[in-house]
């Protein structure tokens with residue numbers, strides 16, 4: 025069952041719609057994003073991305089610097105709006121959904137038609153949301169873990185973790201109970217009254233993870249979340265994420281430029297190059313059947 029589907033998503037930065045059409049036409053003719061930038065002056069974030077992310081999968085987005093990874097993930101919570109395309113999200117899916125049951129209850133002849141034909145009321149194009157709808161979508165469906173943690177320095181650890189719950193009409197003690205639970209889950213009990221700068225990088229990112237998990241959203245976006253950490257700590261957090269994912273069953277979109285990390289944590293990996301989606305597959309599919317040299321080089325670089 026698809027949870028998120030990007031349909032013909034393109035993003036041309038700093039261009040009006042008319043200006044962007046010039047860049048899009050060149051891209052449609054096969055010109056690469058560097059040449060398009062040289063010729064038009066516009067940066068290509070993404071071009072014609074079609075990608076379905078399944079409910080409950082940990083999906084890695086891989087690619088070199090500038091390939092469009094951050095641009096892609098930021099479309100899913102609409103920190104960035106595309107130049108063109110649609111973004112479908114099934115808002116009926118939550119982490120508690122028994123995906124197997126849900127799947128068999130839906131007649132799904134193909135992934136392509138499942139969204140529009142069989143789940144019309146819960147599958148929404150998030151680009152059509154108004155401000156209130158967008159706020160609600162963000163609160164209920166999607167949370168994010170950032171590369172540089174993004175913690176608020178003057179708040180204690182527990183206040184940081186409970187922060188996302190403030191918008192829900194919950195008492196402080198309720199919010200703190202939930203925050204305490206998640207701090208425990210990420211292996212950080214007894215640090216609730218510390219401040220972020222008293223913690224190591226690895227601990228700060230555990231707080232970032234606990235904060236994202238505390239909101240109980242079904243979609244978790246992780247943008248190079250472990251990239252700033254030492255290899256050993258990074259590996260521990262990868263293990264912890266896999267262990268949590270096995271229990272929580274969230275849909276996780278995980279950006280990394282490290283193929284070893286992608287192969288370790290990703291059930292499927294999508295590889296971007298110059299704003300284009302080159303290939304999506306399991307690590308084994310990518311290794312055995314790379315779509316081009318770029319993918320082959322990545323898979324060869326794997327330790």
Ligand SMILES: Nc1ncnc2c1ncn2[C@@H]1O[C@H](COP(=O)(O)OP(=O)(O)OP(=O)(O)O)[C@@H](O)[C@H]1O
Nearest residue numbers: 037067068069087088089090091092093094095096
């Ligand atoms: N705000 C912006 N204005 C103009 N161009 C941008 C902007 N953000 C990104 N770009 C361009 O879009 C392309 C994709 O950038 P993006 O940051 O999505 O790539 P990335 O794969 O996440 O890179 P990195 O690994 O370095 O973070 C790049 O050419 C970049 O220069």
